[in-house]
Amino acid sequence: LFVGGEISSTHGRNLRYRAGGETAILGGDLGSFSIDGGIDFNFKLWKKDINLSAKAFMKNNRPSFYYRHYHSEHFWWDNDLAKEFKTRIEGSLEIPFTRTRLNAKLENVKNHTYIANRSILAPNRQDYLNRFNVEQEKGNIHVIAASLKQDFKYGIFNLNTEVTYQYSSNQAVLPLPTLNAYANIFLKFTIAKVLHTEIGADARYFTKYYAPDYSPVIGQFYLQNPENQVAIGGHPMINVYANLHWKRTRIFLMMYNINQNSGNSRYFLAPHYPISPRILKMGISWNFFD
Numbered sequence: 106l107f108v109g110g111e112i113s114s115t116h117g118r119n120l121r122y123r124a125g126g127e128t129a130i131l132g133g134d135l136g137s138f139s140i141d142g143g144i145d146f147n148f149k150l151w152k153k154d155i156n157l158s159a160k161a162f163m164k165n166n167r168p169s170f171y172y173r174h175y176h177s178e179h180f181w182w183d184n185d186l187a188k189e190f191k192t193r194i195e196g197s198l199e200i201p202f203t204r205t206r207l208n209a210k211l212e213n214v215k216n217h218t219y220i221a222n223r224s225i226l227a228p229n230r231q232d233y234l235n236r237f238n239v240e241q242e243k244g245n246i247h248v249i250a251a252s253l254k255q256d257f258k259y260g261i262f263n264l265n266t267e268v269t270y271q272y273s274s275n276q277a278v279l280p281l282p283t284l285n286a287y288a289n290i291f292l293k294f295t296i297a298k299v300l301h302t303e304i305g306a307d308a309r310y311f312t313k314y315y316a317p318d319y320s321p322v323i324g325q326f327y328l329q330n331p332e333n334q335v336a337i338g339g340h341p342m343i344n345v346y347a348n349l350h351w352k353r354t355r356i357f358l359m360m361y362n363i364n365q366n367s368g369n370s371r372y373f374l375a376p377h378y379p380i381s382p383r384i385l386k387m388g389i390s391w392n393f394f395d
Contacts, residue, residue, distance in 0.1 A: 122145070125141060125142065136165070137167060139166065146158065153201075165191075189241075196208070206254040210249075212247070214248070215245050223330070224236050244275075245274075248272065253267070263293055276315070280328075290305050299351055300350070300351045301350040308341050316375060317329070326375075342362060343363050343364045345363055353394070354389065355389070357388050361381060
């Protein structure tokens, strides 16, 4: 049984805010609580609109049910886990007339709960047997993230970019790539005043790190075994495309993963699970209505 409340103001033109919280007073979640809030402030700078916002939360909750109990043919566990204590402070600045958005956040996690791979070598074989354990990091883990989103437009030329920096104080338990980057460059124009056209390319990139592996048996991500870790990243993923729109008809063409054979060709988003190789995709959408 939880009790809680909320106070908010969402109709203000220059200032909006929200604060709320809840706590468990009966049952297995007794002692759990959650407090969160945010404020959004709009103001003028050189007669231009600026948006400044901040958010924060504090949570002390039990890990989800399947971290505590899981019964299947291959895996079986019942765990008595401590509550996860999380705090986060986040702020963002948005400048619409320059198409700029800045965001920064700081988070602390105690008793971080995760699935670890404690595989062992199979007897008389040279491969590993899967052994999953739900574990908790008793110490504090600090996470810092900052991102910049910037869009440009000049005539028919468009460029959308976003760069994110991340830091985890415990990469062994909570691995994160240091840098994530995305760019989309395209030409947007109209042919004969009726055919709306976009031609361009987009790219995604993240630095190398030991990303969590995926287990189809339990349908969850888990930390890699320290004995045989595989790093992914350091390889850009590039697509080129064309979008056409005429009246009620839309057509797209895309060459996916066009740089498949460049560099080390390690185009993975999860260890041992490569993305699709170079492939040509096409499609048409035609709305039948008057």
